[in-house]
Amino acid sequence: xxxxxxxxxxxxxxxxxxxxxxxxxxxxxxxxxxxxxxxxxxxxxxxxxxxxxxxxxxxxxxxxxxxxxxxxxxxxxxxxxxxxxxxxxxxxxxxxxxxxxxxxxxxxxxxxxxxxxxxxxxxxxxxxxxxxxxxxxxxxxxxxxxxxxxxxxxxxxxxxxxxxxxxxxxxxxxxxxxxxxxxxxxxxxxxxxxxxxxxxxxxxxxxxxxxxxxxxxxxxxxxxxxxxxxxxxxxxxxxxxxxxxxxxxxxxxxxxxxxxxxxxxxxxxxxxxxxxxxxxxxxxxxxxxxxxxxxxxxxxxxxxxxxxxxxxxxxxxxxxxxxxxxxxxxxxxxxxxxxxxxxxxxxxxxxxxxxxxxxxxxxxxxxxxxxxxxxxxxxxxxxxxxxxxxxxxxxxxx
Numbered sequence: 001x002x003x004x005x006x007x008x009x010x011x012x013x014x015x016x017x018x019x020x021x022x023x024x025x026x027x028x029x030x031x032x033x034x035x036x037x038x039x040x041x042x043x044x045x046x047x048x049x050x051x052x053x054x055x056x057x058x059x060x061x062x063x064x065x066x067x068x069x070x071x072x073x074x075x076x077x078x079x080x081x082x083x084x085x086x087x088x089x090x091x092x093x094x095x096x097x098x099x100x101x102x103x104x105x106x107x108x109x110x111x112x113x114x115x116x117x118x119x120x121x122x123x124x125x126x127x128x129x130x131x132x133x134x135x136x137x138x139x140x141x142x143x144x145x146x147x148x149x150x151x152x153x154x155x156x157x158x159x160x161x162x163x164x165x166x167x168x169x170x171x172x173x174x175x176x177x178x179x180x181x182x183x184x185x186x187x188x189x190x191x192x193x194x195x196x197x198x199x200x201x202x203x204x205x206x207x208x209x210x211x212x213x214x215x216x217x218x219x220x221x222x223x224x225x226x227x228x229x230x231x232x233x234x235x236x237x238x239x240x241x242x243x244x245x246x247x248x249x250x251x252x253x254x255x256x257x258x259x260x261x262x263x264x265x266x267x268x269x270x271x272x273x274x275x276x277x278x279x280x281x282x283x284x285x286x287x288x289x290x291x292x293x294x295x296x297x298x299x300x301x302x303x304x305x306x307x308x309x310x311x312x313x314x315x316x317x318x319x320x321x322x323x324x325x326x327x328x329x330x331x332x333x334x335x336x337x338x339x340x341x342x343x344x345x346x347x348x349x350x351x352x353x354x355x356x357x358x359x360x361x362x363x364x365x366x367x368x369x370x371x372x373x374x375x376x377x378x379x380x381x382x383x384x385x386x387x388x389x390x391x392x393x394x395x396x397x398x
Contacts, residue, residue, distance in 0.1 A: 015282070018352030025344045025356045027084075028364040029337075033372050034080040035186045035208065036336045037073050040376075042183035042209070043216010044070040045119070045175060050246065052172040058242035064389035065227070066220045067123050072380035074115055080372055083363050103189045114182050118175040124149075125164045125171065127387050129156050145386065183212040190339060197272035198279075198343040203261040210254040215332040217247045218325040223380075225322055233390065237314055244321055248304045251328070255297050275350045283345050283353055288338045296331010300324040 014023060048066035050056045082088040094105040095112070128150055135146035187208025190199040201207075221243045228235050265273065280288055303324050307317055341356050359365035 014355070015353040017349055018347035018354055023354050025341065025354065027340055027344060028356075029341075029358055029366065029369045030080040030084045030364055030372075032333070032336045032340045033369050034077065035183075035340070036215070036333050037077045037080070037372070037376065038186055039183050039208070039212030039215045039332065039336075040219050041070045041074045041077060041114075041216070042179040042212040043214065043218075044073070044220050045179045045216070046213050047217050047220050047243070047246070049172050049176050049179075052169050053176065056242065058238050059246075061236050061239045061390065062220055062224050062243060064126065064387075065224060065384075066216075067119070067126065068383045068387065068389060069220055069223060069380060070216075071119055071123060072383055073376045074111075074119060075379055076372060076376045078111065079375075080369075083368065083372075103185075103192060107185055107189065110178075110181055110185050114175075114178050118171060118178045122168055122171040122175060123387075124151075125167045128153060128164055129161050131387075132156050142386075149386075180209060184209045190343070195348065196343050197270060198276060198346070199339070201261060201265070203257065203264065204339075207254075207257055207261055210250065210257055211332050211335050214247065214250045214254050214328060217243060217250055218328040218332075221247060221321065222325040222329070225318065225325075227384070228390075231390075235318065237317070240318070240321060244304065244307070244324075247324075247328075248301075248308070251297065251301055251304070255301065272350050275346045275353070279342060279346050279353060283355065284338055284342050287334050288342070292331050292334040292338060295327055296334055297328075300327045300331070 044066045047059065048063050048070070051059050051063040082091060085091060091108075094102075094108045098109065099105045131146045131150035132153060133156065135143050135150060138146060184205040187205035190208075191201055191204030193199045221240070224240070224243070225235060265276070300323075303320050306312075307320055312320070344354075345356065346353050361367055
């Protein structure tokens with residue numbers, strides 16, 4: 001009865017002609033959360049790679065934080081898909097019976113490669129020496145947890161530490177294309193759906209990738225500005241300004257690519273252009289024009305231009321940086337919303353629009369999605385407690 005009532009309510013909000021099986025949207029907010037979280041993973045790792053591969057020393061204070069952030073979000077990334085599946089307990093079968101023709105099935109192998117081979121190995125070699133030292137200084141359960149995490153390694157000689165550093169750099173070099181593949185593949189999944197003109201674009205993987213870099217850099221910057229004061233440390237303004245500069249360049253590139261994609265669609269002017277124009281001007285006006293473009297991209301760009309042109313005081317710069325990263329996160333989430341939800345709001349007849357009614361409760365509801373966005377921060381807090389990103393002297397010195 002409740003399903004019939006919901007269907008009837010949705011039917012009242014239909015505009016134009018739409019097929020009956022297209023009135024109800026099947027990919028909900030869970031599928032919005034999924035690419036958003038994976039984007040944070042890829043972007044955070046790219047920021048970390050700037051330290052080890054490109055030797056940007058100013059970013060050193062954010063290196064370990066970026067790695068732990070990537071791991072925390074990567075561990076939770078598959079959960080939205082698991083909750084969306086009708087039979088989630090069968091998901092392991094994609095590893096036992098790989099299907100090269102299935103983009104989503106192959107993504108499982110991309111995810112496993114990035115988690116097990118790239119991220120966990122880099123974090124282990126980065127922290128190996130510290131875990132050995134910390135285990136000798138700790139007692140009780142923490143001592144044994146650190147011993148297990150270090151695989152009972154005891155060698156902290158200069159030769160062993162030098163090998164660790166060299167291995168970390170090699171893994172990071174491998175990890176950069178892996179991070180590109182991780183989130184570019186998410187864009188590929190949407191871009192390869194030829195039947196949907198909103199998704200079917202060769203630019204889709206590139207748009208997803210650069211928006212991921214933007215969101216990942218912004219989330220690490222956001223966490224750095226919050227965690228350091230909480231732990232009694234001093235924010236390193238050289239580091240913060242450097243992160244902001246990379247964020248500035250990433251936003252410019254991302255915005256340029258999205259504009260290029262938009263111009264390309266207009267130039268093609270296929271038969272779907274009229275319904276897509278109607279979609280943007282009505283159903284997606286708030287989420288696309290206002291939240292994604294104006295507040296999530298143009299306003300942060302304007303603020304960062306002001307910061308770069310005028311010599312503002314440190315406290316004012318911190319405040320403006322904080323506002324920027326919050327707005328950018330809102331804009332990137334809106335980007336994911338507009339792709340996933342927006343791509344389902346128009347009929348294949350190109351003559352009608354439906355609407356999306358988000359539930360508050362239930363597996364596909366708002367509360368579960370909020371929980372999925374909060375859990376990575378809880379995981380990150382545990383990781384930071386176990387594997388501190390900064391030493392005491394680093395916190396004191398900024």
